[in-house]
Amino acid sequence: MIHLFHVTKYYQGCLALHDVTLRVEKGEFVLVTGPSGAGKTTLLKLIFGSEVPTEGQILVQNRNIARLRPSDIPYLRRTMGFVLQEFKLLPGKTVFDNVALPLIIRGLSSTEITRKVMDALRGVSMEHKKTAWASVLSAGEQQRVCIARAIVNSPLILLADEPTGNLDPQLAHDITELFKAINARGTTVMLATHNRQIVEQVNGRVVSLHCGRLVTDQGGYR
Amino acid sequence: MKRALYVLREAVTGFRLHRANSMIGIVTTAFTLASFGLFGLTYLNVRNVARMLQQDLQVVVYLQDDISDADRERLEQQLRNDEQVAALTYVSKAQALAEFRQQFPEESRLLEGIGPNPLPASFVITLASSERPSADLADFGERVTEFSGVEYVRYNRDWIEHLTLIIRYFELGAVGMGIVLGLASATIIANTVSLAFYARKDEVEILRLIGATGLFIALPYIIEGAMLGAMGSGVALGLLWSGFEVLRARLADSVWLSDVRSLLKFFPAQVSIMLIIAGMMLGALASFLSVHRWMKVRV
Numbered sequence: 001m002i003h004l005f006h007v008t009k010y011y012q013g014c015l016a017l018h019d020v021t022l023r024v025e026k027g028e029f030v031l032v033t034g035p036s037g038a039g040k041t042t043l044l045k046l047i048f049g050s051e052v053p054t055e056g057q058i059l060v061q062n063r064n065i066a067r068l069r070p071s072d073i074p075y076l077r078r079t080m081g082f083v084l085q086e087f088k089l090l091p092g093k094t095v096f097d098n099v100a101l102p103l104i105i106r107g108l109s110s111t112e113i114t115r116k117v118m119d120a121l122r123g124v125s126m127e128h129k130k131t132a133w134a135s136v137l138s139a140g141e142q143q144r145v146c147i148a149r150a151i152v153n154s155p156l157i158l159l160a161d162e163p164t165g166n167l168d169p170q171l172a173h174d175i176t177e178l179f180k181a182i183n184a185r186g187t188t189v190m191l192a193t194h195n196r197q198i199v200e201q202v203n204g205r206v207v208s209l210h211c212g213r214l215v216t217d218q219g220g221y222r
Numbered sequence: 223m224k225r226a227l228y229v230l231r232e233a234v235t236g237f238r239l240h241r242a243n244s245m246i247g248i249v250t251t252a253f254t255l256a257s258f259g260l261f262g263l264t265y266l267n268v269r270n271v272a273r274m275l276q277q278d279l280q281v282v283v284y285l286q287d288d289i290s291d292a293d294r295e296r297l298e299q300q301l302r303n304d305e306q307v308a309a310l311t312y313v314s315k316a317q318a319l320a321e322f323r324q325q326f327p328e329e330s331r332l333l334e335g336i337g338p339n340p341l342p343a344s345f346v347i348t349l350a351s352s353e354r355p356s357a358d359l360a361d362f363g364e365r366v367t368e369f370s371g372v373e374y375v376r377y378n379r380d381w382i383e384h385l386t387l388i389i390r391y392f393e394l395g396a397v398g399m400g401i402v403l404g405l406a407s408a409t410i411i412a413n414t415v416s417l418a419f420y421a422r423k424d425e426v427e428i429l430r431l432i433g434a435t436g437l438f439i440a441l442p443y444i445i446e447g448a449m450l451g452a453m454g455s456g457v458a459l460g461l462l463w464s465g466f467e468v469l470r471a472r473l474a475d476s477v478w479l480s481d482v483r484s485l486l487k488f489f490p491a492q493v494s495i496m497l498i499i500a501g502m503m504l505g506a507l508a509s510f511l512s513v514h515r516w517m518k519v520r521v
């Protein structure tokens with residue numbers, strides 16, 4: 001599903017990842033941990049096509065990300081979901097319209113959009129807030145809507161970069177449960193965090209980075 | 223369907239969100255286009271008047287005093303058959319004298335007592351209208367001077383040459399001004415659209431995150447630019463038209479200028495529509511150029 005092969009990434013001479021080789025199979029739940037600046041965000045961005053590796057190859061669903069033209073990137077992203085620490089909703093739109101955006105982009109019909117959006121909102125227990133403005137939601141609710149938007153396309157891969165970083169422990173726990181549920185339905189999940197509580201809660205494969213190097217890779221069914 | 227609707231709605235929303243900026247964009251575009259339009263309108267009218275003036279190109283062919291009636295009739299026939307001649311009138315020696323007396327009653331006494339009538343007979347010829355009146359006039363003059371029985375040919379080429387030159391300068395000026403003012407409007411619109419784009423950077427980031435193509439992201443801004451351009455040129459035309467009508471009303475008050483008034487013309491409908499379409503395309507192009515580099519980035 002995701003295969004990094006001796007990937008190195010420099011940002012203007014600053015090393016962010018060094019010789020990382022990693023293989024993630026379909027349906028896995030991979031936690032990416034490590035101290036601040038270890039390269040967690042960089043790793044996810046490379047898989048998402050936001051950054052190009054300086055060296056090495058990255059295959060996602062058998063497509064070579066490094067060789068993808070910028071105009072192909074949007075189509076790659078439609079097969080993935082990305083949840084960030086900041087919530088990134090459009091404040092001037094309703095919950096429904098925010099979640100519908102990835103489907104509108106693909107040009108789906110109204111009935112299909114409604115069906116998929118409602119499915120996604122039910123998946124994050126936010127269907128009762130579908131007509132609320134995104135700007136009036138609480139932090140936990142905003143992150144749920146972001147997750148709904150990330151899964152509304154039924155992506156094969158869900159990437160999350162410290163999705164609970166701005167939430168209190170109880171909310172972080174709930175959101176993590178949500179990711180586990182999504183993973184249980186077959187979606188491959190890669191979640192970056194330095195929160196030990198989440199690592200224990202997920203109890204899956206843990207990939208640790210340190211100063212851009214992959215130091216440990218434990219758990220999971222490897 | 224839903225997608226097209228979304229793009230349109232975004233364009234209109236952007237427009238409303240940045241109303242102040244949009245207004246500035248429209249107004250400045252309107253003024254630059256209006257000054258260009260003013261120039262174009264002046265050009266159009268000068269050209270109209272020039273066309274009309276050039277239409278009665280007159281040449282006077284003076285006849286030798288000793289020409290026989292038969293030779294005169296032959297010459298008249300020869301001239302009438304000439305394809306450059308539109309109309310021809312014969313002015314006899316007697317008529318010439320009578321006209322002179324009428325026009326200059328004081329000086330006519332000078333002619334008395336110097337024997338026979340000294341004024342020559344002539345043909346007053348109106349030339350057929352032509353695309354290059356100045357050159358045709360010269361050609362005709364040179365040709366007719368060679369005809370037998372012709373004393374000399376008088377025509378005034380100077381003012382026609384001036385007029386032709388003025389029109390040539392006007393055309394050059396119109397092209398130059400069109401380029402400069404067009405670039406100015408395009409820059410203003412590009413700027414307005416860039417501001418709108420930056421103001422919604424978060425939204426653009428989100429759209430990239432969820433896999434929107436560059437075109438989908440840029441399209442609302444391109445439409446917004448097209449709307450700005452169309453409205454700008456619409457306002458410009460409105461301004462010009464009002465100014466034009468005021469001028470015409472003023473001219474109607476003065477008696478001797480009322481002739482000029484009937485000559486003045488505004489842009490015909492097709493040209494007005496073309497100007498609005500040109501403004502629209504200018505706006506769309508300007509915003510495309512200002513957002514298209516964002517269509518290519520990966521992030």
Ligand SMILES: Nc1ncnc2c1ncn2[C@@H]1O[C@H](COP(=O)(O)OP(=O)(O)OP(=O)(O)O)[C@@H](O)[C@H]1O
Pocket residue numbers: 011012014015016034035036037038039040041042043194
């Ligand atoms: N756009 C960039 N330009 C230059 N350097 C960058 C850029 N992005 C990241 N870096 C550097 O690359 C290294 C890895 O950054 P990265 O954001 O991947 O770390 P992280 O593990 O996500 O950290 P955190 O836990 O704080 O989010 C850091 O040293 C960072 O300063």
Ligand SMILES: [Mg+2]
Pocket residue numbers: 040041042161
């Ligand atoms: Mg990070």
